[in-house]
Amino acid sequence: MSTEELKTTIEIALQEIRPYLEADGGNIKLVEVTNDTVSVQLEGACLGCSVNQMTLKNGVEATIKRHAPQIKQVIEVSGIRF
Template sequence: MNTEELRLNIEKALDEIRPFLQSDGGDISLISIDNDSSVKVRLEGACVGCSVNQMTLKSGVEMTIKKYAPQIQEVINISGL
């Protein structure tokens, strides 16, 4: 899978997650893909400062991204940018 295919698969994963975040007043953006193994995202809106956002990130976001792009090793939330 090349970098463009990887980006498209990660965007598909985020599109699957986005409705759940938006229903709670939040959102998520893809910031970068590093070395085709690490993804940086930014939780937005109501997700910023939410006490469950780290759990959401690990259980929902990371799991869904890995389903679409198994080579991804980690998902990092970049906040406050």
């Protein structure tokens, strides 16, 4: 699978979980795919949520791995770039 195909597959996975995040006032954005790692940015209410790491692992990462089993980890990055 090419990088572009993988990104498309990951976007499909994010579309699957996005309604749950939006229901709580949050959202998620794909930042980057490198090797077997996906970087995402949590937005809105997800930023200050006390359970966002649990959501990231149990919701987002599990959904992405179901669509793209070659992905080994999903990490959160902040929106701040230096």
